[in-house]
Amino acid sequence: QGNFRLRDYSHKSDIITLHGESGLRGNDYNSTTKNWNLTGFDKAALDAHFGVEQTYSFYMATFGRNSYDGAGTALYSYVNDPTYIDNAFWDGSAMNFNKRSTGDSTGVTGIDVTGHELTHGVTQTSCALNYSYESGAINESLSDIMGKSVQFWAKPTDINWLMSNDMNWVIRDMSNPNAEGQPDTYKGTLWYTGGGDNGGVHYNSGVGNFMFYLLVTGGSGANDNGESYSVAGIGLAEADQIIYRSQTVYLTSASQYIDWRGACINAAADLYGANSKEVDQVRNAFHAVGIGTEASGCDVPTGLSVSNVTRIKADLNWEVVPGSHGYNLEWKLSTEAKYKIVKNLTTNSYSLDNLTPGYSYDFKVQNQCVDANKSAFSEAYTFSALSNPRDNYCASYSSVSEYEYINRMQLSNLNYTSGNNGGYGNFTNLKANVTAGTTYTIYLTPGFKAGAYSEYWSTYADWNHDGDFADAGELIGNADGSGATSFSFTVPANTKNTVTRLRVQMNYGSSSSDPCAMLDYGEVEDYSLKITGGKFNAVASEDEAQNKSTAIVIMPNPLKTNVASASLNLINKGDVIIKITDLSGRLLVSQNTANMQAGKNTVVLNGSNKLNNGVFMVIAEQNGVIVGRTQLVVSR
DSSP states (O other), rough: OOOOSSSSSSSHHHHHEESTTTTTTTTTTTTSSSSSSOOOOGHHHHHHHHHHHHHHHHHHHHOOOSSSSSSSSOEEEOOOOOTTTTEEEOOOOSEEEETTTTOOOOOOHHHHHHHHHHHHHHHHHTTTTSSSSHHHHHHHHHHHHHHHHHHHHHHTTOOEEETGGGTTOOEEEEOGGGGGTTSSSSSTTTTSSSSSSHHHHHHHHHHHHHHHHHHHOOOEEEOTTSSEEEEEEOOOHHHHHHHIIIIIIOOOTTTTHHHOOOOOHHHHHHHHHHTTTHHHHHHHHHHTSSSSSSTTTTOOOOOOOSSSSSSOEEEEOOOOTOOOEEEEEEEEETOOOOOOOEEEEOEEEEEEEEETOOOOOEEEEEEBBBGBBBOOOOOOEEEEOOOOTTOOOOOOEEESSSSEEEEEEEETTTEEEEOTTHHHHHHHHEEEEEETOOOOHHHHHHESSSSSEEEEEEEEEOOOOOOOOTTOOOOOEEESSEEEEEEEEEOOTOOSSSEEEEEEEEESSSOOOOTTTTEEEEEEEEEEEESSSSSOOSSSOHHHHHHHHHHHESSOOOOOOOOOOEEESSSSOOOEEEEEEEEEEEEEEEEEEEOSSSEEEEEEEGGGGGGOOOEEEEEETTTTTEEEEEEEEEEE
């Protein structure tokens, strides 16, 4: 054993470099003298150790950050694991620098690589960006940016924008991403739209890399959108501070490129003033890569969302646009063609009331800038008002509809093109007319952002109008394919004359047989079926049919206190079990109430004080049969 190890205890954070080979992993690299002279592949450990020391010193000197987490946690590196050839990576707590397929004994240890991998730790412990699609591309870009900044700080005579030039191996080119197969414009040429590489994180990071290059050095030209740009560089020192503050103060795990632009604008305003040249050049640099307007332009509002949604009201929100002189808002029922407009709003929110319960709505926002200049309207945001208590259907929606969605549904007299509705569209105000005992064909068309994917369709009809799709025969058909599809079904001859629910699910990759499923990719839409020609007597209207089935009401609803009561109108006397579940069906509360009478009963709803804010299902069961079901909104 030698007397010296690659362990640096001279900083506020320990820097420790160890063997990564199988059988040796975790062992020290040793030297008999302080003048290290390792041979063969062991030389890579010296490069990795030096690079991590320089990266630590860069973060401490430039940002006052002590280690990747800011808390002085020791920095461990494992070198020469032969499992991962031509690769280096951050594993969640340590760096791993591995061998080259060329046999180069220095391995994957360029100084911009060490800066890159340690920055993944900084991102993990600051904004925790998801490592997929746009969030993952920003994650990778932040690491490239700080990797190069470490190089320029540690080796000021080696100003080169190739990743990684000091390894004699070009991985990416921050000054010209197209040269290495990356896009330099958001959703422009070479923008990756597939699912590989976690949604193209190592490809689409080129957009952020080129933005940073222009912010530092300046440049002019035209991007892939045909937009001219001109950026006056602000230099490395100020650009680094803006990027770091965007990363550690403003970005969140789900941030997209448009969010990063806002984060950098806010960071520049914090550091240098809202009307500074730094803010202007951040806007110009993002405009150059196809994101937002230039400094002299009028920004489109972003970050649209809704809150405090009830059956008849919703608060519409969007992010504040720096320097805005007000906003115009347009909204409509999703199935209508014409928007209504609300002008000259002075805040970034608006309370919309008189909504129709259960229906889907769209809204979009326009920014008012100086000199009566106005931005374009934002993309429309879609939401649904809560259903009436008598509308007890379970929730089903997709988390992501950006890449594929239900575009059109055709059945009988109904032929509706809906487009992307953010994972769910409630179109129960649209009715397809069907006749009991008759066979119909339903036609379904997917929509795609880019290339087509294999989609699986499941369609349900609540034939007995009991508020669910769980009965025999209510899964009326399945289909799959990457294009338009269809299937036929027959309306049961003994169904009632009424208006009931039709649900269409489109799921990427696999078929679903759960009408209440939460889908990862795809979309769900609900419509109405108006049934005639049934064997049973017709009810007067949809509302009358639904009111007759109502057997439980929660008061107050929405619940703003800790105490709620349940009013039940029972046909038969006996014991009743009242259950509260979340919208995925997970049981939260179960209350057994004995000896209830036929007719109206009122009981205190136990356990309601333990519910968090949100939407829940309250279900009453008697002798194993559901006798009432309704939604409860908790909004304390």
